[in-house]
Amino acid sequence: MDYAAANVSERRFLPPRVAVSTVAFALRPPAEGANPHPSESEPHNITLWLPLVRRTRDPFRGQWALPGGPLTWNESLSDTSRRTLADTTGASPRYLEQLYAFGEPERSASDQRLVTIAYWALLTNDEIAGDTGVQTVSEPAAAQRSSGQLGNGQLSNVAWFSADSLPDLAFDHADIVNYALWRLRNKTEYSTVAYRFLGESFTLAQLRVVYEAVLGKQSDPANFRRQALASGHLRETGRVETGVGYRPAKLYSFSDVDHAASDTRRSS
Amino acid sequence: MDYAAANVSERRFLPPRVAVSTVAFALRPPAEGANPHPSESEPHNITLWLPLVRRTRDPFRGQWALPGGPLTWNESLSDTSRRTLADTTGASPRYLEQLYAFGEPERSASDQRLVTIAYWALLTNDEIAGDTGVQTVSEPAAAQRSSGQLGNGQLSNVAWFSADSLPDLAFDHADIVNYALWRLRNKTEYSTVAYRFLGESFTLAQLRVVYEAVLGKQSDPANFRRQALASGHLRETGRVETGVGYRPAKLYSFSDVDHAASDTRRSS
DNA sequence: GCAAAAGTGTTCCTGTTACACCCATGG
């Protein structure tokens, strides 16, 4: 049962491998030094980031790829997504949703066909593992250069990238990321997914910043407030923010009335 | 490589099988004899139907299941969906979209794990194969009774069922059908999928009947007309319907401006 | 002309957008 040793001519006799890959989004300020004087057209210092893993074996050895791995015999698809994401990046998302199954015959470029079931996840800042062993880079070249040797001498094949400037990805993972981005933005417009970027309590301004970062456009604070409150998914905590030099805002929490499994849509 | 012979204790050493199943919807008048005097609350004689296949092997031998089959080595996922649907039911849908990948470890109840990638399809009346060899039944009991022996003496393991009254299905196929129904109705509300139930040209009244059948509620003809025309997806053919005893309606055709791959959404 | 459905006009209502304005707090 050593399928890996088979050559290409045996592809037709091998069963497809099944793997799970995950696009895990987090919100972060852009890399230090970049954009020191934000213009009016780009008012927010927050962008989408995601972790990638450098492949250590063929095919696509050395290229960046989505975190993931093969399905194991007793694990559900979503469990495989969670496990492989946690093992490689340390992240443990509360929000996880199946994205799509990719199964074109030639997508693996190896001796065995590969069917990948992609998931996407949203991470709050405290669902991201501590910085030990994981680095953050702003552009592919920097990642290529610095990957491997960390400051403390450890090796790491994981790095976070801005979703705007990804390196060349293995397999069709660039398509997967683009689709996940599309789905995140689409769902942000009609559902409350974006709330999952925030922690237990947050102000309406923080929530609005999330929406503006994901959708890439500004919202009127007054109207945003009304629509958010009208959605019925916000509960006042009774607390207010502290440490600001102006009127402190109320802190809200997300009340997930219907805790049914999260859902999907697409349009056009 | 004879995986089928392995026993249950070897599950953990076997790679998962990958299969594709398809929920293929069509619109049909309800079975003859049923509801001879439609009431006001149920004004339309049109309901959703879908083909099922009786399993001839374990697991779930003898139970009804969605048409489908294993992925073959050089076929895309959607090609497998089309091929297995055509082979068993004769139907060739123009509209086909991936639904979801189902992969719980225990969903197959056999010696080998089964990952099923489900598709859903919409069929116009002329995309459904001729009636030869395929029967239509209105309730599970009738199907169970009549399945097998057809009028002309042929055997058939395929039958069409009303989506409202399905028999017990193999695997988790009942979940798959319910999810496909949910997706069809959801997408009907914000996209033009429902147009795919109709042929080359159709009247606005016919289109409205499709919407009413899928969504299960009536629409105001005047408002429906305006919204349909405002969508920009209708093109006048210049022809009108014939054979009616009143003012004939204009015939329209569906103009698919952006012929990009169809998309998905879900809500809440 | 009559019945029936096609097709048009109009009003009401609701939710969104734009923007003026007041409120509460730290310094």
Added chain:
DNA sequence: CCATGGGTGTAACAGGAACACTTTTGC
């Protein structure tokens, strides 16, 4: 009291729902 963002009010606008009404055909 001033600056700053939190929070409220409101008028204009757009799209949908309800329904009255006119038009066109076969008989």
